Amino acid sequence: MKKIILAIGLYCSFLQGVKAQEVDSLAYKKRALKFEEINLVAGYYDQDGHNSAITGGIGTEKLTDLASSFEIRLSKLDRKNRTHSFTADMNIDQYTSASSDNIDPLTVSSASRKDTHIYPSLSWSVKDDQTRTTHGLSYSYSTEYDYKSHGFSANYAALTKDKNTEFTFKAGAFYDTYMAILPAELRPLNYPSGAHGDMRGIEYKPRNSFNASFGLSQVINQRLQVMAIIEPSYQEGLLSTPFHRVYFTNGNETLEKLPGTRFKLPIGLRLSYFMGDQTVIRAFYRAYVDDWGMTAHTANLEVPFKVTPFFSISPFYRFNAQTAVKYFKPYAQHLTSESFYTSDYDLSAFTSQFVGAGLRLATPGGILGIANWNALEIRYGYYSRSNGMVGHSLTMHIKIK
């Protein structure tokens, strides 16, 4: 009898073990890391103008930039059925800059003539469908020959019960270090050039940025949704560029000098409207003010037209108008009695326009028969500034899902 009871007991415990294994197996499957998407973006940008800050507000601004970006997103469900998303993003810019070559015009080709800008980032977020909230953290790093940056940010978003209103909040801090490469003729005696092998004793300066972003989006009706964003930011440290020259009215030359702090306040509004069955209107407006005396207005309008449900053409137009910062004057117009001075035309008064079009293809069975190739987008734009600078931008985006 004892043997029978023991046998039944063993059999039951065996069944229990199998069941437990099945449950664990199911639970494991449910929580496994899942591939969401890959985004590949490649871009080419070139510009030319004749107001380089490196040569005091005159001279070439010729620049070309070949940029590429690889982003992968994975997700995983936890025991509370919350979705954890993990995103890794790697970006590389390879640029050549004719104006940077004039930091040291006596050499055939200075260290900054061309450079590689690498900026990876990692982010993690948790979306809870029960509480309708999302929160996350991210870290970013950026490196150029003379510049390093570490960025940290946290974000939070909450949706209303009907999912028509969303509040978002993001806060970030960037801790940057700038190698003070000076124009050749303005270097103190024995100060290094900053070129490879000549960096001993060079100064490094901090530049820190802190920003917060508050957003509120609202679905108005079945065709219209809007969003308002306010994003104050504060910068401190070396906010001038060490190799920018300034020329005074008396012919003397010095380095650009700007205040050690800057407070910026941009307010943005976005609107998306589905007009009819084929046309979408995407509009953006931003008002901007800072404590250096600059105000700016930026408006962007894009009208994607769906030729078919899977192919759209999106012409766009962007207009920007800004006033100069109070420390700006053109070449050789600054007085030696001024406390701060710059001849950087990026901080001058101008209007700019960016016009172009994008093509987007997203066929249901995948592009060119490749099932995971979800979307292809190509954009071209022509940029022009009222002070004569022009630029071209060509971008391609591939989404794998």
Add this chain to the structure above:
Amino acid sequence: MKKVLFFLITLVALSSCVRVKEFQKSRINDSEMELSARKSEKFEQSFYLYREGASGANGGKSGGGCGCN
């Protein structure tokens, strides 16, 4: 600035703000309707940041890195 805010408030008020249910959001959920910049605008936002004095509130980078050339 006041005019823009007035315009937006008027627009919102005039556009019969109704509770839209999930099954009614086929147009709202269209990828072209996203209230954010496109991935393909990533590098455009970089050159705006470098070539213009104003920045922020557009979903682009607002700090870190240089790009001062």
